[in-house]
Amino acid sequence: MIKDLTLHNRDQQVIQAIAENNADLDAAARKKKFAAMSESAYRFFRGTSHLFWQDMYNDWRFALFGGVSGTQTWIQGDAHVYNFGAFANHDGEVIYGLDDFDDAVVSDYQYDLWRLAVSLVLDTRANGVFDDSAGTKALEALVEGYLETATRYHKDDLGREVHFTTDTAGKPLKKFLEKVGKKKGRKRMLDKWTRLQKNGKRVFDATNSKLKRLSPATRKQLMEAFEAYRQERQQSGEDTFYRVKDVVRRISAGTGSLGTMRFYVLIEGEEGSEHDDIILDIKQQDGPSLRNAMPEAEQQAYRRVYPNEGVRHAAAFRALAEHPDRYLGWLEFDGAVFSVRERSPFKDDFPTDKLEKKKHLCKMAATWGEVLATEHKRASRSLNPNEPFLFEDSLKQLTEGRESEFVTLVLAIANHYAECVEQDFQTFRESF
Numbered sequence: 065m066i067k068d069l070t071l072h073n074r075d076q077q078v079i080q081a082i083a084e085n086n087a088d089l090d091a092a093a094r095k096k097k098f099a100a101m102s103e104s105a106y107r108f109f110r111g112t113s114h115l116f117w118q119d120m121y122n123d124w125r126f127a128l129f130g131g132v133s134g135t136q137t138w139i140q141g142d143a144h145v146y147n148f149g150a151f152a153n154h155d156g157e158v159i160y161g162l163d164d165f166d167d168a169v170v171s172d173y174q175y176d177l178w179r180l181a182v183s184l185v186l187d188t189r190a191n192g193v194f195d196d197s198a199g200t201k202a203l204e205a206l207v208e209g210y211l212e213t214a215t216r217y218h219k220d221d222l223g224r225e226v227h228f229t230t231d232t233a234g235k236p237l238k239k240f241l242e243k244v245g246k247k248k249g250r251k252r253m254l255d256k257w258t259r260l261q262k263n264g265k266r267v268f269d270a271t272n273s274k275l276k277r278l279s280p281a282t283r284k285q286l287m288e289a290f291e292a293y294r295q296e297r298q299q300s301g302e303d304t305f306y307r308v309k310d311v312v313r314r315i316s317a318g319t320g321s322l323g324t325m326r327f328y329v330l331i332e333g334e335e336g337s338e339h340d341d342i343i344l345d346i347k348q349q350d351g352p353s354l355r356n357a358m359p360e361a362e363q364q365a366y367r368r369v370y371p372n373e374g375v376r377h378a379a380a381f382r383a384l385a386e387h388p389d390r391y392l393g394w395l396e397f398d399g400a401v402f403s404v405r406e407r408s409p410f411k412d413d414f415p416t417d418k419l420e421k422k423k424h425l426c427k428m429a430a431t432w433g434e435v436l437a438t439e440h441k442r443a444s445r446s447l448n449p450n451e452p453f454l455f456e457d458s459l460k461q462l463t464e465g466r467e468s469e470f471v472t473l474v475l476a477i478a479n480h481y482a483e484c485v486e487q488d489f490q491t492f493r494e495s496f
Contacts, residue, residue, distance in 0.1 A: 065374060072244060074491070075486070075491045075495075076119075078115065078355075078433070078488045078491045078495075079491065079495050079496075081114060081115055081118060081156055082115075082492060083113060084097075084319065085112075085114045086323075089323040089437055090323075092486075093323030094404050095182075096316065096323070097111060097319070097323055098492075098496050099493065100319050101319065102162065102492070102493055102496075104186075104489075105190070105191075105482075105485055105486045105489040106144075106183065106186040106187050106189075106190045107313060107319055108488070108492060109144070109182065109183060109186055109485050109487065109489075110142075110144055110183075111319045112289065112318040112488070112492075113142045113167065113179075113353040114353040114356060115476040115488065116182075116353075116481075117353050117354045117356065117357040118356075118357055119176075119481070119484075120175060120178065120179075120481075121175075121354065121357035123358070125473065125477065126172055126174050126175070128473060129174065129459075129463055129466075129470055129473070130172045130173060130459075130462065131172060131460075132421070132458060132462075133173055133179075134454050134457065134458025135174070135457075135458050135462070136170055136171060136172060136173075136444075136447070136454065136457060137170065137173055137440045137441075137443045137444040137447065137455055137457060138141050138156070138168055138169070138170055138380050138383040138440075138443035138446070138447070139166070139168065139169060139170070139172070139173060139176040139260070139440070139443075140162050140165065140167065140172050140176050140384065140439075140445075141165075141168045141169050141175075141350075141352045141353070141354055141438065142164065142166070142167040142169030142178070142184075142353070143162075143176040143177075143178070143179045143180040143183070143214065144179060144183030144187075145180070145183050145184060145187050145258055145414075145416055145432060146183075146187075146413050146416075147162060147164045148160065148161065148162060148163065148187075148413075148432060148435060149161075149163040149411060149413050149414070150240070150241060150244045150248075150249075150407060150408045150410050150411065150412045150413075150414070151163055151290075151408035151410050151411050152408050153387040154390070155226075155318070155362040155387075157225055157229055157411050157447050158229065158230070158241050158244050158248075159228055159229050159241075159386075159445070160228040160233065160237060160241060160431075160435065161228060161385070161386070161435050161439065162221065162384060162385070162436070162456030163408075163411070163433065164337050165321065165327075165374055165377055165381045165384060165385075166347070166349060166352070166377065166403075167354065167378045168352065168354040168376075168381075169352045169354050169355070169366075169376070169379070169380070169405045169446065172212070172456055173440050173455075173459070175354075176211055176436060176440070177207070177433075177474060178475055178477050178478065179326070180206070180433075181203060181206060181207065181433060181474050181475070181477065182337060182438060182477075182481050182482050182485065182493075183202065184199075184202060184203060184429060184432070184478070185199060185478050185479060185482035186482050186485060186486075187416050188202060188425065189482075190417075191398035191416060191417055191419060192309055193419070193420055194425060195215070196461070198422045198425060199424075199442070199477065201267040201422065201426055202422075202425045202426050202428075202470060203429065203474070203475050203479075204250045204332070204475065204476055205426040205427070205430040205433070205434040206429040206430065206432055207432070207433060207471045207475065208467075208471060209429070209431070209432070209433030209434045209472045210279035210433035210434070210435060210436055210437045211426075211433075211437075211463060211470060211471070212432065212434075213437035213438060214372045214437035214441065214455070214456065214459050215456055215459050215460040215463065216436055216456070217453050217456045220398050222445075222452055226385060226386070226442075227433055228376065228431070228434075228438075229241060229331075229452070230242050230245065232352060233431070234284070234290055234427060235427065236413065236424045236426060236427065236428065237427070237428065237431055240414050240415075241275075244328060244410055244412045245410070246293070246412075248409060248410045248412060249410070249495070250340060250341075250409040251339060252409070253343065253366045253407070253409040253411075254339070254341060256268065256272075257275070257328065257343060258269065258310075258330060258341070259271060260338060265309065265331065266309060266310075266337070266338045266341055267309065267310040267330070268310045268311075268312040268328065270312070273316070273332035274314065274315055274317070275312045275313065275314060275315070275328070275467050276312060276313040276315055277312060277313070277314065278311065278313055278327075280299075281309060281330055282345075284469070285397065285398065286309065286311060286327060286346075286397055287311065289347075289395045289397040289402075290308065290329060290395060290398060291312075292395060292396075293393055293394070293395035293404055294306045296321065296393065297391075297393055298374065305331070305333075305334060305457075305473050306331055307331060307332040308329060308330070308333060308441075309329040309330045309332060309341065309368075310329075311327060311328070311329045312327065312328050314326040314327060314328050321410060324347065324348050324350070325347075325348040325398075325400065325402070325406060326345070326347045327347075327402075328343050328344070328345060328346070328407070329343070329344040329345060329346060330342070331343075332371060336457065342391075342406055342425070343405045343406070343407040344391055344404055344405065344406055344407065345403075345404075345406070346395070346402045346404050346407050347401070347402060347403050347433055348400050348401070348402050349372075349374055349376075349377050349400075349401050349402060349403050349405060350373065350374075354375075354435045372394070372401045373394075373401045373403075374393070374394020374395070374396075374401040374402065374403055377394065378392050378393060378394060378401045378403070378473045380443075381405070381441040382446070383442070383447070384439045384442065384443045385423075386439075386442065388413065389405040389406050390406070391405060391406045392404065392405050414428065416428070421452040429476040433462065437458075440455065441455055
C-alpha cells in the first residue's frame, strides 16, 4: 500500500530507535529511565546518545575540519556538560575534567565538540535565565576555547601536567571547586553510603534507596569474579590492597545508563582504619553507542583491537585521564563485562542551574572547551607516541586562517541539532 512507503519520517525513526535501544531493559528499569528522560529536552538528549550517533556519524561536514588520521583521537563519546565533574587525583587535589569513559572510543574529535555544543544549547535553554544572544556568546566561547587550546603547544608540554584546580580556575569554577574541597571528602562519602556496625565493622547502608542487597548466590558469584580481577591486578605488578568488606547493587544512577547493572564494593583502605575505606564502582560495559553506527568493516576492526569492552574502557581511561585510577580494571560476571574503578570522594557535578551571570556562563563554556581539547591532545599522544603533536599540527593546518568558519560551522550544527532534539523530545513524550 502507498502508506507503507511513507514510513521514512523522523517520528518513526525516533520511536523505533528508542524502542530498540531500550528493548533489553525490564519494565521497571525502562519506566524509570523514560521518566528521567521526560524531564527536559536536555535529559532526553543525555538518554538518547544512540540517536546522536545515528544522525551524525556519517554527516559529511566532519570532512571540512577533520576526517583525517591526524584528527583522530580518543573521544569521550558522550560529551555533554554534565559529563565533566570534580574528583580527586593521586595527589589529593580536587580537579575538574571528564569523568565518564563508558562511551569513549577512537574517532574524530569533532563528534565530541559537536555533542558538547548541542548540550550547551539545550542546558542553557533549560536554565531559563539567558536569552538567545547569551547562549550564542557562550557557544562561541566554547568553540574558541577548544580551538585555541587544541592548536597550541610547546615542546615542554610533554613533561608538563595541565590541571584544572582552584589554583588555575577562575570564577565560577574556582568557587565550586573550593566548595567541593570543603564539603566533600572520604568521611562524608562513607557516611552517605555506609554505616558502622556495633562491632566496629563498616558495611553498606541498606536503608539507602539507591543501594540493594544481593542474594547469597549472586554475592558469591560476584566475589568469585572480583577475586579473578584482584589476582590479575597483582600478577601485573599492582600492590594495591583489596580486602573486601561488603558489596551491594547500585541502582538509579545516571540517565543514559539507567538500568545498567552496577555494583559497589567496599574495600579496606591503606591505613586499615574504618575511616579510610574505599568504594569501587563496578559497572557493566555494553560498548559505546557509536559502535552501532559503524559500518561492518569498522566494527570488525574494533573487535580485533578490543577483546572486550572492559579492555576498551580501561584503555580510554588511561589515554584521556591525567591521573588514571589506580584500581582501574575489568571483570567478567554473569556473562557480561564490567569496568572497575574507584568512586572518588570528591565526585560532584557543576550546577549549571545556578549560573545567573552571562560572564560566568561564557567562562564555564570556555572552560569546557579547554578541558575537552586538553584531554583530546593528551589522548592523541597515547595513540601517536612518535608524533606527540600530530593532533595539534593537523588541526592547525585545517583551521589556520579559517577560525571564524570553524566557529560558524559548530554553532550552526549545535543550534540546528538542538532544535531537532527538542522536536524528538516532543515525539518521545507523546509516544512513550
